[in-house]
Amino acid sequence: MVSRRRVLVGLLGLSLVRGQGLRVEEVVGGLEVPWALAFFPDGSFLVSERPGRIRRVRGGKATVYAELPVYHQGESGLLGLAPHPHFPQEPYLYAYRTVAEGGLRNQVVRLRHQGEKGILERVILDGIPARAHGLHSGGRLAFGPDGMLYVTTGEAYERELAQDLSSLGGKILRITPEGKPAPGNPFLDRPGTRPEVYSYGHRNPQGLAWHPGTGELFSSEHGPSGELGFGHDEVNVIVPGGNYGWPRVVGRGNDPRYRDPLYFWPEGFPPGNLAFWRGGLYVAGLRGQALLRLSLEGERGNWRVVRVDTALSGYGRLREVQVGPDGALYVTTSNRDGRGQVRPNDDKVLRLR
Template sequence: MSPSPQRLVRPLAGALAAAMLLATTACGFGPPDADATIDAPALPVPTATPPDDDPAASVLARGLEVPWGVAFLPDGAAVVTERDTRRILRVGPDSDAGGPVVRPVQTITEADAGGEGGLLGIAVSPRYADDKKIFIYYTTARDNRIAQLTLGQRPTPIVTGIPISGVHNGGRLAFGPDGHLYASTGDAGRTGLSQDLNSLGGKILRMTPLGQPAPGNPFPGKLIWSYGHRNVQGLAWDAGKRLYATEFGQNTWDEINRIDKGGNYGWPIVEGTGTDSRYINPLVTWTTDEASCSGAAIVGSTIFAACLRGRRLWAVDLTPDGDVFGAPRPMLVEGYGRLRAAVRAPDGSLWVTTSNHDGRGTPAPDDDRILRLVPAGGGGVGRS
């Protein structure tokens, strides 16, 4: 469909100064299992106050409804999913309007919005100039699934049967530096699925663009790349091609993990840092009140985690070997409410979406928004 452009942009200027007090609830549901191991988080620990180099954020788009996934086309424009409306939006320059605009380009009627489900992740084919393929992750009445489509046409499912629930649907999609498609799935509120290698729930999946297990996957004939996850919603790679993931804990610890091929990350046996060598410990943990991070992006040598309940953006510096350097730094603390997606734009800036219309926030008149930041010290990326 080709609706008229909707003007939703202001110039990329300085930071908004207004702070908002938001009422939110946790993503955790119920107490930990009786046999869960919950230990204190490993160092480094978060800093207590925002740093002086908190980057200026400019509002790139406003008036959206739960923008969930962001990916970029070869021309620099972004495609953005809205979870509840099930729309795909194009955010980019328009020669007639004289500046960036937001334009709805398609509604995925096959998606079924409800709870934490709906139209979730989106990824653009690395060969988009030739194949024009977009990949989406969405909820139906029966399952979560991954599909490919050409914009304006009906999606063709390539993976079905991902467990569904009102919570913990996972949903992030991203192409890795190896050219394969990665997807994060949740445990759908059934904790046993995360350790079950016959289930797609509670996993990070790795596949070809046709939805087949990618060559080199650790479990022959399976899509699974790693397991023992509760609800991963952020995926990002560093310059060394190492994969990192943000993960929602239950009531105590949220995590950033460095993902190893075939790794078991412990859920539901362990939440946070444990002592059992069978399970891989996180690089960083936070309390759920200051985290519940959904999106992840790496700019330079820093991983940024966009957090919902914590209403902030965490910046975590990485060493050349992929470890954490120094203490994580909180940014944008409560300045924009709940933060959902984080993605590195082609120009090296960081795009972050708010999620104040998701039923757990208090929307401001401008919500929901797409923010643009140029982090100081982000691997040589300076302020704009």
């Protein structure tokens, strides 16, 4: 829980998180639905805003780095962001966006870093399903330890797409930095399937994080709130070719055909991103309006959640959580997304130390 005692340090707001030994600093505010962060080697970082802007933040000030045309409705627009793993030697930035021109769909695009700006270079993956009013777009981008780009996609409110291996919807995809299906993907040689697919049976996956010890991929996913009652948001351990059950299974189905979640919220906690930090797995909550710390026990292929603590609350809806190059944990609020209560100076990027 966040203490009410606050002091100012320069231009940064500072608060203490009780019981966690954490300090919370407000790095920058006044953003419009920030979705993802991408860090540069010089200590600055980029933040995507869902209406189509990418801002660069240095010294607590945000300037426009790029503007992309997007279809900004509901949950869609400019979403995930990821720098090339060998940046700046490979001066590229990747973004996930929704577009309407030529037919409504989601894309992964590549920008080239040029001085103070990012220049849209080309589309590297097209045809990811999207829906009018922007529901279930997925949208997280992250490079894995293998140097491949992982992409989460929603099923665009068409449930059966999650089980359809000929569709890019309701999946986690794995592609090369050039946008080709990654070597070793589980469905590369199967007729009638998309070779980019890494796992399937997902409803609306929102987060990606790799275990720092084992290299296993963990993902957060929105459950069917409002369709089958509130809840069943999930954290999953992702394996190549795994079927995670939607819409056949909600929560734990105990069906050997589908992989059960590592953890789920029966009451509902639609998660944003997730990140490993200080020995725990931190999950940002949107409707849950909290940052949770999941304590894990076990070993590769056999994990269990043994404790859940609230690490941060009092800031409203939280979407992005990511470890910065300075070792701090960065979190974004999402109170201006049409579903939150807007607070002074929203939306914000927070830094936890």
